[in-house]
Amino acid sequence: MNQKHTLCALCLLSAAGIAEAANYTLWISGRDPDRSGGTPGNYTDFRYWGPDTTPAGVNKKAVNWDGYSSVASQSGRVRDALDCFCTGPNWCYIAAYSAGELLLGYTLANFGGTTRALKNASPNAAGVCGDTGGVQGGWNIKWVRVASGASGGSELANAGAWTTSEPLVQDLRTSTARAMYNHNDTRNIWFYRYAGARGTLYSFLLPGQDDEVVSYHSSGGAAGSSGRTLCNPGDWFCDDLRYGTERNQGGSVKWSWHSVAFRDDGEHFDHYGDGNWQGIIGVVREAMVGSATN
C-alpha cells in the first residue's frame, strides 16, 4: 500500500470513527393527562413539543412516555433512551420539562450507577436499541437543562386541583415528589434550571412565584421535604429565588448540582408549550439550540 492509500485508509477509518461518536439532545416530556403527546418509544415524534422542524439541539430525540402513569412505571422509557443514545461513544445533552424532570431525577438516583449495555443508537419500534457489545457504569450525560422542573412537586396535586385518579398526580404531591428519591444524587451532572413566573390562575394555591403549574420552590430547585415561598426580587414579603447555586434569600438551599440559570423577573413565561415550543419551554429550547452542539 503506497503512502496515498495509507492516508486514504486512515481518513476513512477516522471518518468512520468520528461518525460513530455522536452527541444527542434528548427532550423528556412532562405530564400529559389526555395522552395526546408523542408515541412512547418513537424518538422522532415531537408532537408534545411542537413542529419537529424547529431546531432544538444537535440530533434531537423525543423521549416520550405516557405522561399519566407513575414515574416508577415509566422510568424504563427514559432508561431505554439513555441506553440508546448515551452509552459507548455517544453523549447526551438533556432537556427535561416539568414532570419529566421528576422522571429523570428518579432514574438517575436509582439507576445512575447501574451497569448498562452499550447500544447502537438505532431503536426498534419499541424504542429499544441493539447491543454493540460491552458494558459501562451509568450513562454519558454532559448536562441537563430543566424547564419548570416539577421534581419538587406542585401544590396543584396537593390540593386536589388535578384528578386524583391519575397515578402521576400522586407522585407530584410536594411531599411525595421530594421523598421519592435523593435529588442531590445526579451523578455529578449539572441540572440548569429555568423558572417561569407568568402564573395567575392558581396563585391562591401555589406559593410565591409560579408559572401557573409549578412554584419557584420546585422550578428553582429548593431542597427540603416540603415546598416554600420564593419570588422574584422586589417583593418585600417573599424571599428571593437566587441565581446559580447561591442560597436563596432567607437561607434556603438548593439541591446539590442544581443551579438556577433563568429566573423570570419579567413574568413573561408560563408553563405551557401550546404545541409550539412556547412558554418556559421556548427559553430552554433557545439555550439548547446553541449549547447542545457537536
Add this chain to the structure above:
Amino acid sequence: MGWRWPAAAGVAACIVLGLMALVGDGEALPEAAPAAPIAPVVARAPPMPAALEERAARRRQLVEQVRLTDHTYCSYLAHARYPHDSRPAGHHPDQLYPNQALLETNPMRIENGDSDAAIQLQTSQSRVYLAAGEQAVFSLRAVDGSGQPLPLVVTRALAQGVTYGASRAAPRVSVAFTEDDGAWSAPLAPAQTALAGFHGTIRLEVRYHAGGRAGFVLFDVLYSPLLPAVWRGGASEAIAGGSLQFSLPLDVRLAGRYVVTGRIDDAGGRPFALATFNDLLGQGTQQVRLKVHGKLLHDGAPRLPLRLRDVDGYLLREDADPDRLLLPRLEGQVFASQTATPDGVPDTEWHSEERSRYLAEYAKDRKLARARLSGFDPHAPLPPDNCVGGNRAQ
C-alpha cells in the same frame, strides 16, 4: 471506548483544522452556575452595525461556551474525588435527618375548590414512606394571619388506599384524631387496620371546621405491607477497598436491587457523610456495606470515632408501581465505630471507569470550546487552564 481516540488521533490535524469551520456553527448562550441573566447584557449593548453586532453576539456565545465547559470539567474534577456512594454530608442537606416530621403551612382548603388565606392550616406528618409495621402520626392546627391559634374541630378522618382504573376499591378506615391544646393529632398504623395488606398510596382525608368554615386536608403515605428483608444485627467495621466500611448483615427474603442510605456523624454528633448502597442482593444473609471513602475521611478530618445512624432503604422493583418494598427503618445510632485514627485508611482519590470517561469527555469539550474562541478571536483572553474555585455543587 478506547477505539475511537487512537483512530481520531490519526486525523487530529483534520479535527483542529475543522474547528475553524465549526466556529461558524451557532451556539447559544449557556448559563453555568452561578449565572447572571443574559437579557440585560444584550439590552445594554450600544447600537452598532448589524455585522458587528452579529460578531459581538457570536463572541459572547463562544465565551459562554468556554465558561460552561470550564465549569463542567472543573466541578466534576473537584467533586469526583469521592465516589458517588460516599459523599460529604453537606452535599445532601435534605437527606441528613430522614425521621424529622414534615411540616407545612397552607391556606385553608374549602369544599368548593377555593381556599381561605385568612385561615392558615399548619400540618405535620411524621413519615411519607411506611414499612410494614410502621406508623405515621399526623397533626393539624389552624392559625390566623398573625399566627394566633384559631379553634379547630376535626369532624371526620378517613384513610383509604388509592387505586386506579378497574382495580378493586381498597378498604377505608376511620382514623381517630384527638385534641391537645388546639392541635389535633392521630396515628395511622396500617398493619393494625383493614389496610394491612394494601400496597401503595394511602390517602388520609381529614375534614374539619375552623374560623367558622368547613375545610379539608389530604395526607398521603406510601405503605408497603411486606418486608423484603430484615436486619440481623451484629454490624461490624473494616478498612477495605480504600474506605472505612460499616457492614450491616441483612437477611434477604426477596432478591433484587436494594437501595440503602445511612448517615454518618463525627464524634461530636455533627453530620459528616452520607453513605449509600445500591446493588443486587440474592436471597440469604448478605452484607450491606456503607462506606466512608478514605479521601473523604482525610480531607474532612472529622472528630473520630464516627457513628452510623438512621439507616433506611428499600427493595427497588423496576418499572413497577408501587416501586418499592421498604426495609425496617433503623432509627438513631446503628453502629459506633472503634476506629480512632484515619492512619490506616488510604488517602487516595476515587478512581473508576465512569470517572475517567467523564473527565476525558469534559476535558475534550473544554479544549474544543477554547479552540473555537481562539479561532474566532486570536486575541481573546482565555480563563486559566487550571481549575480554580467557584465550582461548588451546592
